[in-house]
Amino acid sequence: MxxxxxxxxxxxxxxxxxxxxxxxxxxxxxxxxxxxxxxxxxxxxxxxxxxxxxxxxxxxxxxxxxxxxxxxxxxxxxxxxxxxxxxxxxxxxxxxxxxxxxxxxxxxxxxxxxxxxxxxxxxxxxxDTAFHATISPAARDYAIDAEVAARTRIRRFGFHGTSHRYVSRTAAELLGRAGDPELKLVVLHLGNGASATAVQGGRSVDTSMGMTPLEGLVMGTRSGDIDPAIPLYLAREHGYTTAQLDELLNKRSGLLGLAGRSDMRELVSAADAGDMQAAHALDVYVHRLRHYIGAYAAVLGGIDALVFTAGVGENADDIRRRAVAGLGFLGLAIDPARNAVRSREPRIISPDGAATAVLVVPTEEELEIARETRAAATR
Known part of the structure; x- marks a missing residue:
């Protein structure tokens, strides 16, 4: 068939x-x-x-x-x-x-x-959630009452799975390690929504988005990780309703909340022009990226390649440069000339001989959906 x-x-x-x-x-x-x-x-x-x-x-x-x-x-x-x-x-x-x-x-x-x-x-x-079905119970479960979690289906599901599957496979092929069960990747899907995934041997091991796409990295309008008591405090002391909290954390936070704009190109230009709010927003954004890169290198027990994808990951060379800066202890480095190239082709942007590769892999979610469709229909 x-x-x-x-x-x-x-x-x-x-x-x-x-x-x-x-x-x-x-x-x-x-x-x-x-x-x-x-x-x-x-x-x-x-x-x-x-x-x-x-x-x-x-x-x-x-x-x-x-x-x-x-x-x-x-x-x-x-x-x-x-x-x-x-x-x-x-x-x-x-x-x-x-x-x-x-x-x-x-x-x-x-x-x-x-x-x-x-x-x-x-x-x-x-x-979108299927690729992350392989994460371990230790990575999947939140430390709340187990009966409540089971009854209400509270757990980490993860998202952007179609993109992470495509990108991790393409990265393995680019590195000449397709099918290698030991290949350890950290994949950063950076668009208006953003997520990080630790991938070993083509399988998701851990991922930054949780029960919903709100958890994890700083995004265009979403907060990412925050102290879970903050919504309780806002409701108790300042009268926020659940609808207001939902709007605040999903639509008025992230880069928009920090700097009044969510377009990465505008933010970088504003920061370069001396806008302190924009510069601070980028600092917060990059700090969270580096946090997850280091965390997932620890989860994996090492890292063979760091992979950038999606709109920001594919096009914002300054964000890639800043995310990798200072991570030489993980073997990560970027070649400035390679990093400056704009292309729709998967490519390596780390220097020759780098201990850990840095890649840019444009995502192709529609192609991956098509492949998955044929695979499922013929199983």
């Missing part, structure tokens, strides 16, 4: 948008791609996700499709690998909505619309 699945229709569905790409797995190229926005907005002409899928398929009527891959953020504890979708899987994805209320419901709407429009093709759910 694998020979029959070459062209995969990849869907990334949001509450009011659908991003799509048809990937040719033989070449890795996009046969078609696009974005439908303002779904359900009055006057948009796209009243719901079903209408959006119909619109997209009309645009793709001359493009062959062999299978459909759906990005789903949360797989809970049941879905630890990409899974062919049937009615039971649909119900389970819906039941996980409380763990990802902004992401799973629109993904489910897209799944239902696409299955209705393309009933004869295999549909596969590719879960």
């Amino acid at each position: 694998s020979d029959d699945i070459r062209r995969v229709f990849v869907l990334n569905v949001g509450s009011s948008s659908i991003k799509y790409r048809v990937v040719d797995l033989e070449t890795g190229e996009a046969l078609a791609e696009g974005l439908v926005e303002r779904i359900g907005v009055r006057g948009s002409g796209v009243p719901d996700h079903h209408a959006a899928i119909v619109q997209v398929l009309d645009e793709l009527r001359d493009v062959p499709i062999d299978a459909v891959g759906h990005r789903v953020v949360h797989g809970g504890t049941r879905f630890v690998q990409s899974t062919v979708i049937d009615d039971d899987v649909e119900r389970e994805i819906g039941a996980l909505a409380d763990l990802a209320p902004l992401h799973n419901p629109p993904a489910l709407a897209g799944i239902r619309a696409a299955r209705a429009a393309l009933p004869d093709l295999p549909h596969v759910a590719v879960f």
Whole structure:
């Protein structure tokens, strides 16, 4: 059956948008791609996700499709690998909505619309959390009452798993160590959302995002790690509601909270021009990066390569330079000329002979979803 699945229709569905790409797995190229926005907005002409899928398929009527891959953020504890979708899987994805209320419901709407429009093709759910199903109980569990944690499903799940899987595999290939069970990587997915993952032999060992994508690194608008008593203090002493706390920590924190802007290019330019708030925000951001690099080197018992990916990781050479500065004791160093290169190709930016490699690997989540779709549909 694998020979029959070459062209995969990849869907990334949001509450009011659908991003799509048809990937040719033989070449890795996009046969078609696009974005439908303002779904359900009055006057948009796209009243719901079903209408959006119909619109997209009309645009793709001359493009062959062999299978459909759906990005789903949360797989809970049941879905630890990409899974062919049937009615039971649909119900389970819906039941996980409380763990990802902004992401799973629109993904489910897209799944239902696409299955209705393309009933004869295999549909596969590719879960962001699945790659992190291999982290140990010691890394997975929070030190709270075990009965409460079990009853309420509180544990570390991790996110950005599709990106971390693709990038760690590509990094291993670039280093000539594909399939090496001893290869130890720290992967930094740095976009508006950001996460770090310790990877050994292609398996996630630990990751910075937790039960939700709020934990871990400083992000564009999310706080990352904070003292867990801070929300309690704000609620008790200053009257914050849960909705206000959610907005504060997810939408008004991180780089935006520290410096009034979340775009990394603007922050670096402002800091270079003498803006002290911007400079401080970058200091906090880089301090957290270095914290996790060191922590994951300890978790892994050493590090063979540090890998940067996603929008900031791929393009912000100054952030890469600052993150590695002072980490020579881990064998990390950056070649300035290599670091300054802009490219969509995976590349090594550490000096020749460096004890620990530093890599930039552009992420290709749609390609990885397509690969996972074919693998799941042919298992």
